[in-house]
C-alpha cells in the first residue's frame with residue numbers, strides 16, 4: 157500500500173455554534189475531501205455528559221469521520237492525544253478495510269475474518285499509524301467562555317506534540333483560532349513540525365458570544381495541501397473501476 | 401476514558417451466570433464476577449471447564465486484536481518465566497442486545513494490589529518485588545518490547561511465594577516506536593523528564609513512579625516545577641531513603657537497562673543493616689514462611705531477611 161499523509165482537524169470547543177453553516181455538514185464535506193474531523197468538547201465542572209448541550213460535538217465528529225470526546229479541563233492533555241491517535245487508527249483501519257474488500261469481496265470486513273487472521277491485519281494498521289505522515293490542524297474556539305480554559309488547551313497541545321513526535325512518521329501542526337477578528341479564523345501558528353516552540357500562542361481574547369463553528373471549519377479545510385491519503389486512495393480505486 | 405467512535409456507547413455489563421459462547425471456537429465461559437474495567441472494556445472472572453480464567457471483552461474489536469497480538473508475542477519470549485498472563489482463547493460474541501463484541505481469555509492472576517501487599521507485609525518487600533519486576537522487564541526489553549503503561553493498577557502480587565505479575569499489556573510497544581498507552585502520573589513526558597519513545601528507560605521511569613506512588617496513594621500534581629516536585633517527594637519519603645540513588649537515576653533516565661537498576665537495588669538490600677528498622681510481627685511471620693523461589697539472588701535475599709528476623713526474635717523476645 158502507498159504511504160500517504162493523514163489529515164486531521166482537531167476542533168476544541170466548549171459550546172454550540174450559533175452562526176453560519178451547519179458544522180456537521182461542513183465536517184461531512186471535509187471528510188469527502190479526505191480530512192478527518194475530530195472534536196473535543198470541554199465541559200464546565202457542573203456540566204454532565206448527559207446534559208445534551210454539547211450534543212453537537214458528537215454529530216460533527218460522526219459526519220467528519222472522526223472521534224469525539226467530552227471532557228473536563230483537568231484531563232484535557234491525555235484526551236487530546238488519545239483522540240488523535242484513535243482517529244488515526246480508525247482512519248487507517250477504514251483504508252485497510254477497503255483494501256480487504258478489494259481482495260476478499262465487497263461483503264468482507266475485518267470483523268468477518270477469524271480472530272487469527274485479524275491479528276495480521278491489525279499489525280498492518282499499527283505499522284501505518286506509526287510510520288505515516290500526519291497533518292493536524294488544531295482549531296480552537298476562543299469565544300469569551302473559553303477564556304479561562306486556554307492555558308490548559310495550550311498545555312494539552314504541547315503534550316500532543318510530545319506524543320506524536322515520538323512516532324517514526326513525520327508530523328506537521330498548525331493552530332487556528334475562531335472567531336477571527338476580521339475573517340472566520342485567525343492563524344496562530346503556521347504549519348510546523350512541533351508545537352513546543354511557542355511560548356504563548358493565544359492572543360488576548362476580544363470576542364463576544366459568537367461561535368461560528370461551521371464557517372471556521374470550512375476555512376480550516378482550505379489550509380491543507382492538495383494530496384491526502386484518503387482521497388488519493390479513493391481516486392486510485394475509482395480509476396481501477398474505470399479501467400475494468 | 402471512553403472514546404465515542406460511533407454514537408452508541410455501550411456499557412458492557414454482564415451479570416454473574418451469563419454464558420459467553422464464542423462464535424468461532426464455541427467454548428463456553430460462565431461469568432463469575434467483574435474484576436475491573438478500563439479504557440477499552442471490562443475484565444471478568446469466569447469459569448471454563450471448572451477452571452478459573454480472566455475474560456476481557458470489548459466492543460472495540462481492534463483494541464482486543466492489538467492486545468492479543470502482544471500477548472502472543474510475549475508467549476513466545478516467555479520460556480519458563482511469566483511475562484504477562486498467558487493467553488487461552490480469542491473469539492467473538494454476539495451480545496443479546498445485538499452488539500458485536502470481541503473477547504480474549506487469559507490466565508487469572510489471583511493476587512493482591514501492590515500497595516495493599518506492602519502495607520500488610522511490610523516495606524522490606526518493596527525492594528524484592530521491584531527486583532522481580534526489573535528481571536521481567538529485562539527479559540521484555542531484550543525481546544524488543546517496552547511495557548509502556550506501567551502503573552500500580554497494572555501490577556498484582558500473587559502469594560505463596562510472593563511474586564509480582566503485570567496485567568494489561570495494552571501499552572506494550574515495540575522499542576523505537578511511540579508509546580501506545582500511558583498514564584500521566586507514570587509518564588516521563590508529562591513530567592517533562594523525557595520523550596514518549598519506547599525505550600527501556602521509559603519503563604524504568606514508570607517503575608520509579610510506582611515506588612513513589614505506594615507512599616503517595618493519592619498521587620500528586622507536577623506543579624510548575626515538575627522535576628523539583630519529584631525530588632522533593634522522593635526526599636520526603638523515609639521508606640524510600642534506602643533506594644534514593646536508584647530511584648533518582650531511573651527518574652533522570654540514567655539507566656540504559658533494567659539489569660543495571662536491578663543490580664543497584666540488590667546491593668542496597670544486601671548491605672542494608674536491618675538494626676535500624678523494627679520488624680513487624682506480620683513481617684516476621686511472612687518472611688519466615690516464604691519458600692525460596694525463582695532466581696538465586698532472590699533466594700539469597702529472602703534467606704538473609706528470614707535469618708535476620710529469626711535472630712531478632714531470639715534476642716528480643
Ligand SMILES: Nc1ncnc2c1ncn2[C@@H]1O[C@H](COP(=O)(O)OP(=O)(O)OP(=O)(O)O)[C@@H](O)[C@H]1O
Nearest residue numbers: 435436437438439440441443454485508509567568
Ligand atoms: N489476568 C488477570 N487476572 C486478574 N485480574 C485481572 C486480569 N486482567 C485484568 N484484571 C483486572 O481487571 C482490571 C482492568 O483490566 P485492564 O487494566 O486490563 O483493563 P483496561 O480496559 O485495559 O484498563 P486500562 O487500560 O484503563 O488500565 C485490572 O485492574 C485488574 O484488576
